[in-house]
Amino acid sequence: MLFNSFSFLLIFFPLVLGVSIRLRGLPLIRWITLASLIFYSYAGQRWFVIPMLFTTTLDFYLAQFMERVGHLHSKRRKTIMVFSLCGNLGLLFLFKYSGLFSETFQLLFHGSLKGLVALGLPAGISFYTFQTMSYMIDVFRGECVAEKSFWKFACFVSFFPHLIAGPLTRHNQLIPQLDRIEAEGVRPQWSSGVYLFAVGLTKKVLVADRIGNLVDPLILDMSKLTSLTGWLALIGYSMQIYFDFSGYSDMAIGLGRLFGIELPQNFNSPYKALNPSDFWRRWHITLSRWLKDYLYISLGGNRCGPLRKNLNLLITMALGGFWHGANWTFIGWGLFHGMILILYHQMQSTWDSFHKYIQRGVTFLLICFGWVFFRSPTFNDAYIWFKKLTFLDGVGANFLNSETLTLGAFCILGLIIVNFFKNASSENWSQVSDGRQFAWGVATLAALIFMNYSSKFLYYQF
Amino acid sequence: MKIFWTTILIGILGTATFVFIMDPGYRWHDAPVPFFRDLKEDEIRIFPTNFDERSIKVSHINFIEKPDVLLLGSSRMAPVSSIFFKKDLKIFNAGLSSASFEDYIAIWQDMKQLGKNPKKVIIFMDPWLFNSTANNKATGWHFIGKYVENFYSDHGYKGQEDSKGGFKGSGTKLSLKERTLKISRSAMKTPERLSRGFDLAFQIVSWPMVKQAVKIFIKNGISRDRMINLIINRTDFGPEDRGVAKDGATLYPLSERRAKTPSELRALVMDTFLNPNAFDEWHFDQEAKVKFDLLLNDISQSGTEVLMIAPPLHPLMTELLSHKINYVGLLNEVNETIRSQASKTPAVVFCDAENFEKVGCQESEMKDATHLLEGCISKVLRYCTQNTSWSKLL
Numbered sequence: 095m096l097f098n099s100f101s102f103l104l105i106f107f108p109l110v111l112g113v114s115i116r117l118r119g120l121p122l123i124r125w126i127t128l129a130s131l132i133f134y135s136y137a138g139q140r141w142f143v144i145p146m147l148f149t150t151t152l153d154f155y156l157a158q159f160m161e162r163v164g165h166l167h168s169k170r171r172k173t174i175m176v177f178s179l180c181g182n183l184g185l186l187f188l189f190k191y192s193g194l195f196s197e198t199f200q201l202l203f204h205g206s207l208k209g210l211v212a213l214g215l216p217a218g219i220s221f222y223t224f225q226t227m228s229y230m231i232d233v234f235r236g237e238c239v240a241e242k243s244f245w246k247f248a249c250f251v252s253f254f255p256h257l258i259a260g261p262l263t264r265h266n267q268l269i270p271q272l273d274r275i276e277a278e279g280v281r282p283q284w285s286s287g288v289y290l291f292a293v294g295l296t297k298k299v300l301v302a303d304r305i306g307n308l309v310d311p312l313i314l315d316m317s318k319l320t321s322l323t324g325w326l327a328l329i330g331y332s333m334q335i336y337f338d339f340s341g342y343s344d345m346a347i348g349l350g351r352l353f354g355i356e357l358p359q360n361f362n363s364p365y366k367a368l369n370p371s372d373f374w375r376r377w378h379i380t381l382s383r384w385l386k387d388y389l390y391i392s393l394g395g396n397r398c399g400p401l402r403k404n405l406n407l408l409i410t411m412a413l414g415g416f417w418h419g420a421n422w423t424f425i426g427w428g429l430f431h432g433m434i435l436i437l438y439h440q441m442q443s444t445w446d447s448f449h450k451y452i453q454r455g456v457t458f459l460l461i462c463f464g465w466v467f468f469r470s471p472t473f474n475d476a477y478i479w480f481k482k483l484t485f486l487d488g489v490g491a492n493f494l495n496s497e498t499l500t501l502g503a504f505c506i507l508g509l510i511i512v513n514f515f516k517n518a519s520s521e522n523w524s525q526v527s528d529g530r531q532f533a534w535g536v537a538t539l540a541a542l543i544f545m546n547y548s549s550k551f552l553y554y555q556f
Numbered sequence: 557m558k559i560f561w562t563t564i565l566i567g568i569l570g571t572a573t574f575v576f577i578m579d580p581g582y583r584w585h586d587a588p589v590p591f592f593r594d595l596k597e598d599e600i601r602i603f604p605t606n607f608d609e610r611s612i613k614v615s616h617i618n619f620i621e622k623p624d625v626l627l628l629g630s631s632r633m634a635p636v637s638s639i640f641f642k643k644d645l646k647i648f649n650a651g652l653s654s655a656s657f658e659d660y661i662a663i664w665q666d667m668k669q670l671g672k673n674p675k676k677v678i679i680f681m682d683p684w685l686f687n688s689t690a691n692n693k694a695t696g697w698h699f700i701g702k703y704v705e706n707f708y709s710d711h712g713y714k715g716q717e718d719s720k721g722g723f724k725g726s727g728t729k730l731s732l733k734e735r736t737l738k739i740s741r742s743a744m745k746t747p748e749r750l751s752r753g754f755d756l757a758f759q760i761v762s763w764p765m766v767k768q769a770v771k772i773f774i775k776n777g778i779s780r781d782r783m784i785n786l787i788i789n790r791t792d793f794g795p796e797d798r799g800v801a802k803d804g805a806t807l808y809p810l811s812e813r814r815a816k817t818p819s820e821l822r823a824l825v826m827d828t829f830l831n832p833n834a835f836d837e838w839h840f841d842q843e844a845k846v847k848f849d850l851l852l853n854d855i856s857q858s859g860t861e862v863l864m865i866a867p868p869l870h871p872l873m874t875e876l877l878s879h880k881i882n883y884v885g886l887l888n889e890v891n892e893t894i895r896s897q898a899s900k901t902p903a904v905v906f907c908d909a910e911n912f913e914k915v916g917c918q919e920s921e922m923k924d925a926t927h928l929l930e931g932c933i934s935k936v937l938r939y940c941t942q943n944t945s946w947s948k949l950l
Contacts, residue, residue, distance in 0.1 A: 100757075100758045109790060139832060139836070153656075215830065224668075232808050288557065288560075289560075292560075292681070302613055303772060314820065315820075433739055471819075471823065518876065526557075526560070531557065531558075531559035531560040531563070532559050532563055534560055535559060535560045535561070535562070535563025535564050535567070536563060536567070538560075538563075538564055539563065539564050539567035539568065539571075542564070542761065543571065543762060543763050544762075544763045
């Protein structure tokens with residue numbers, strides 16, 4: 095079930111919200127949890143629910159157990175933590191990465207790793223395992239107490255607005271709000287919830303999917319790219335991934351608000367970033383914070399000298415990249431970002447002395463180059479794409495046709511929006527003028543008309 | 557928020573009314589005769605995906621002469637056209653996407669009722685015709701369900717309609733456990749069916765429909781006499797093929813027009829395998845077997861010869877499926893069922909062409925995991941007809 099489907103908009107969501115508004119106490123939490131499980135079971139295959147329930151149950155009981163045994167630095171606590179990490183990462187490895195490792199082994203050693211067969215990838219597995227891992231680490235560090243109610247913990251893990259593609263929500267962001275709605279009931283923020291959802295739907299259906307339909311055929315075969323179509327595809331994909339993912343986040347936050355729950359902001363106009371470091375404070379904010387708090391700092395952060403700091407940065411970004419997908423190119427993408435972050439830190443004073451539009455332009459270009467790794471199925475494809483971007487194979491002037499012109503128009507539109515418009519989640523949606531109401535009504539209507547043949551969200555695969 | 561909601565509501569109602577009046581897929585109004593005119597040699601007829609192709613196909617039978625050969629099958633049969641057969645033969649391709657035995661029955665029954673049942677029938681046998689999970693999902697035949705009912709009543713087959721609208725075997729008493737299982741399975745499927753129903757209902761305000769309605773309006777005003785536009789030149793597109801689901805406006809998206817490289821093709825196959833597909837939750841459908849028996853016997857009793865072909869899958873798909881628990885056993889059961897039925901029914905031949913290499917197909921001759929391109933189709937037909945009386949058709 096997708097947010098952008100009529101069955102979700104007209105049956106599932108009104109039913110779940112309608113019943114939720116009438117309930118109080120634990121029945122409300124149970125109802126939202128069950129609804130989330132049903133939502134999830136229709137997000138792909140039914141068995142997807144099993145690994146999620148496994149993670150939920152494992153970490154719920156391990157956290158309880160961990161709290162009962164000894165002081166903060168006891169060995170038993172560490173053992174439980176390791177056990178939990180093995181469970182979560184093992185699950186992730188099994189479903190997400192086993193196929194890749196098996197293929198790579200075959201490629202390198204011409205042998206086969208029997209038993210390592212690519213299983214179906216349960217949607218959102220990377221998101222919910224990271225959520226439960228952050229919870230376990232916080233309990234381990236003594237930064238929070240273990241949740242006593244299984245239903246509430248299950249609701250935190252499976253709350254359907256954020257379940258499939260984030261925002262990655264921490265227990266201390268969601269569980270207190272679940273406590274509140276348990277006591278007070280659901281108080282929807284109708285206006286901001288509906289408008290934010292409409293904005294997300296519009297971004298996804300009217301911009302991201304339209305661009306995607308034009309970009310995909312262009313990069314189906316990298317060797318057929320010309321320099322100009324290569325650039326067009328690059329800018330187009332940069333726009334597609336932003337509008338797709340931020341559209342999903344807006345929808346998720348909007349849906350959360352309709353339940354009276356504030357999910358964390360995930361995007362803050364990332365293409366307005368002035369440097370790579372600024373970009374990661376604006377792009378997929380919840381993941382960046384997760385990586386910083388639980389990986390970068392755990393590795394030593396910037397406390398162990400400049401060389402180690404750079405190494406930590408590279409490791410964090412590489413693993414962050416690998417989190418996105420079971421392909422070595424994602425590690426390439428992460429390393430690329432690690433390197434530009436290091437580069438920026440090395441020349442920060444020079445960089446910052448440039449005019450801010452130059453900083454913004456250079457940052458945008460670097461981010462776009464990173465997307466080459468992210469989008470290419472193999473490093474060889476990425477190499478070909480890069481080669482085309484350098485004009486080494488000639489300009490390829492005969493690229494003008496209706497598709498490339500439309501894509502060009504979408505790119506210009508996208509660049510205008512990302513550079514000159516306010517971020518949707520920071521808008522005041524409680525008071526919207528008549529003119530804007532009409533404009534958003536038309537945009538939503540158009541999105542509904544296009545919705546019937548909309549694609550899945552790009553981040554569903556992660 | 558009043559203005560916001562009013563804009564959306566008025567917009568949806570207005571769009572739905574406009575599309576209903578223009579009716580680009582002839583869903584609510586009868587299609588005009590010119591659509592069914594005979595095709596010239598270089599023309600093909602396109603069925604946009606927002607059409608109810610079953611209704612159109614059944615209507616089409618009214619306008620054709622009695623064919624020499626009837627082709628029955630799913631979308632895998634769709635690209636098989638007269639170019640594969642001798643020039644003087646009249647071929648009628650009744651391939652329907654996501655076809656089930658009910659679709660074959662409906663087409664056959666309609667042709668029989670009109671006296672247009674041919675002397676030869678070629679059926680592409682998809683293994684999932686015997687997968688009850690896939691059959692539960694194949695509900696398209698309800699649009700032409702009256703022919704199925706006629707067929708069953710001709711044969712005294714008292715199928716009772718279950719909650720899904722499908723026919724169930726007569727007189728089988730279910731145990732409490734079976735009944736509970738049946739009800740829970742049905743409950744599990746309800747959201748999916750509702751979802752499909754909603755998607756179908758809301759197609760009236762979907763972009764492909766709206767786009768075509770606007771196009772037609774600009775070209776012809778509110779006249780509906782434009783179906784002829786859908787007959788296009790063969791050199792541009794494959795014969796009787798379709799665009800991607802829900803993409804009736806761009807019949808052939810750009811990506812479909814490009815030949816896929818072997819690695820792209822393998823990636824596509826992997827994608828098909830990993831996503832929900834017709835091979836999922838494989839349970840042998842005993843009811844499908846009954847329907848299959850009835851159909852074959854009926855065709856055979858009409859004096860018609862039948863060639864059943866099990867076409868190959870992409871070799872990677874075959875390999876991946878072989879890792880699925882029980883798949884090989886179930887596939888053998890399917891083939892055995894077809895073979896045994898073929899052997900006991902006069903004038904029915906079964907050709908197992910599932911072995912990709914034996915048939916001589918190349919990977920580049922596959923369109924995706926299950927669909928064949930013209931090169932492979934030609935080889936399959938040759939493989940299955942060699943040294944038989946069927947070879948005279950080619």
